[in-house]
Amino acid sequence: MPDEDISLKVSNEEVVATERLLSFAAMRQVKDANDGDVDPGDIEYLEDRLLIMEGKPQLYGTQFYTIDGVTKPFPIEDPDHVDERRTHAGLDTYAENVTRITAKHRS
Numbered sequence: 001m002p003d004e005d006i007s008l009k010v011s012n013e014e015v016v017a018t019e020r021l022l023s024f025a026a027m028r029q030v031k032d033a034n035d036g037d038v039d040p041g042d043i044e045y046l047e048d049r050l051l052i053m054e055g056k057p058q059l060y061g062t063q064f065y066t067i068d069g070v071t072k073p074f075p076i077e078d079p080d081h082v083d084e085r086r087t088h089a090g091l092d093t094y095a096e097n098v099t100r101i102t103a104k105h106r107s
Contacts, residue, residue, distance in 0.1 A: 023050060044089045048074075060086055061094045064101050071105040073098070 023046055041062065048058035057077040064073050076082055082094045091097070 019050075041089065041091050044086075044091065051077075060089060060091065061097060064105075066105050071102050 041060070044060040045062045048060050048062040051058050052063050052074050057075040058073075059077050059082075061073055061076050061079075061082050064071050066072075086092070086094060086097075092100075
């Protein structure tokens with residue numbers, strides 16, 4: 001029968017998007033199961049990491065890279081509103097995060 005010869009083809013973008021959604025959903029379930037007993041930023045850190053891996057700008061400014069001793073953030077989506085997103089997620093300000101990250105990489 002012709003229907004038996006149909007195969008499912010999934011693009012790499014679909015695989016990445018599915019992995020991202022599953023990872024994000026898993027973190028949400030952990031947070032819900034623990035009545036919010038997950039550290040602030042765990043979910044946002046994961047979301048930023050997945051966005052960077054997809055070649056997209058991060059949302060919360062949690063991801064940095066260091067080249068030749070200089071630490072810089074990966075690009076941030078709508079940087080003028082990053083602190084609003086961070087506050088909503090229970091994170092400190094972006095400036096405080098930059099200070100902490102750069103001090104950590106200097107030591």
